[in-house]
Amino acid sequence: MIAMSIFGGLLIGLASVSLMLFQGRIAGISSIVYRAIFQLKFESWALTFVIGLVLGPLLVAALNGPAAPVFDLAWWQVIFGGLLVGFGSRLGSGCTSGHGVCGISRGSARSVVATLTFMVTGVMTVFLMGMVL
C-alpha cells in the first residue's frame, strides 16, 4: 500500500511535468475538466486529456485484473459532496491537483494557503460526520 501510494504519486507528478513541458499548462484537473466541457473551443486538447484520464485506469485494470473500487457512499454524500467540490474548486481556482501538487511545486503562496484550507475543512468535516452519523 505504501509502495503503491508512492508509485501512484510519482505518476501524478510526472504527468504534471509532462503537461507543462508539452502543453505549457498546469495539470489542474478541475479546470481542465471545466475547459473540456464548457470552453472546448479555446483549449481543444483538454478533452483529449480527459479521455486519457479515463483510459489510464482502464489500462491499469487490464494489466492488474479488474479492480473497480467499492463505493459504500450514500447518495446524499455523492450529490452534496459533488456540488461543493465543483463550486469550491471553481471559486477557489483549483483542487487537489492544481493547488495541492502543481501550485505547491511552483511555490505559489495562493496554492499553499488553499491546500492547507481544504485539508483543514476536510478534516473538520470528517470529524463532524463521525460524530453525527
Added chain:
Amino acid sequence: MMIYLTALATGAMFGAGLVVSGMTDPANIHGFLDVTGAWRPHLALVMMAAIAVALPFFQWVLPRLRKPVYGTAFLAPLSTVIDKRLLLGAAVFGVGWGVSGLCPGPAIVGIAFLEPKLFGFLAAMLIGMTLADRLPSPSAKA
C-alpha cells in the same frame, strides 16, 4: 496532432496514478482526513511523491525553457492575491472532499468503472462549477 497525443498520454498517466495510489477510493480519502480517528496517512505520501517529481522541474528546469514543446508559451495563473474567493472556495472544496471522499480527478476516472454514484458525483460537480460562475466575478477569469 502531437498536441492531442501527448495530452492523451499525459491524461492516461495521471489517471493511472490516481487509481494506483488509491486516490479514487473514498475510503482512503476518509481515512486520510480522519486525523482524530483511524488515521491512514498514505495519501500524504501520494502528494509528497508527486511534489518530489514536480517541484524540481517547476523550480529549476522550467525557468530555463523558452516555450512548451507544442504551444506558444508556458501559462501559469497570474494571480498572487490571497482573497476571499480563494479562501471560501478552498474551504467549500474541503467540505465537499470530506463529505464524499472524492475530488475532481476520481470523478472523471469513475467513468471508466461505470459506477452510477460516480456519474452522480460528476454531474453534481459540473452543476456546482456553473453555480460558482453565477457569482459576480471581481475580475475576468480565464
